[in-house]
Amino acid sequence: MDVLKKIVADRKKMIELEKRKNIIQDLRSFIENKDIDIEKKKKLKLSKSIKKVKEIKNPIITEIKPSSPSKGNIKKINLKDVENIAKEMIDGGCCGISILTEPKYFNGSYYNLIVARKFDIPILMKDFIVDFYQIDIASEIGANAILLMVSVLGEDIGEFLDYAKENDLECLVETHNEEEIDIALDTGAKIIGINNRDLKTLKIDLSTTEKLAPLIPNNKIKVGESGIYNKEDLNYILKFVDSALIGSSIMESENIKEKVNELAKK
């Protein structure tokens, strides 16, 4: 079984458990204790932020990613660290923050998203979404956008986009090849991501963005994802897309604020 299939199969099992345990109740009490105005934060828009930041800086979405199947442990972090990292990313000049919430392979957590929610920055909930229940959770914890992967949902992605829209969530629709781009465009998705990482083999090829971006009309917001390590990589990717999604290289750096600042500077 390829990596993606394994992650998705495990995620499906975990979601059933989350439903049975009624974790939405636990998340609600956690939010109440933190005194965060979720309704207010839900008004932030990732698409708007990308467009606005683009005028003055490189619009980068930075990712809080504690582990990954390709790298194993990236950074061991607790909730206080997540809060500090989010603050550093914002001070460094990111246009949005992506937060991994998949627990098994990425060591992510819904609670990581909630603690970062105290800041006024658009947040993308990064998970393997296969069930509307996850969209309910995203909405409950105050995410502004969610990731929907064509490689996972195929043609069903339209229904998920509609359900997300009903919940006031923007969607980053992720693609990795021409066929997936066709499906993404058919659904009318507004923000389209191109993942440079093949999730079946975990291999990175930055030229994936160069190859696929021209197939997406320019009225869409295009996001180049994965494998961006330095300014040279970023400048190359931003020749073809509006924004870049960067996780590992930022999480690995000693000084996150400085690293983000250096990348975000035009």
Ligand SMILES: O=P(O)(O)OC[C@@H](O)[C@@H](O)c1c[nH]c2ccccc12
């Ligand atoms: O750590 P990187 O190589 O900078 O990649 C970030 C992001 O693109 C990557 O985490 C990602 C892209 N699509 C995903 C789908 C699920 C999980 C993770 C991802």
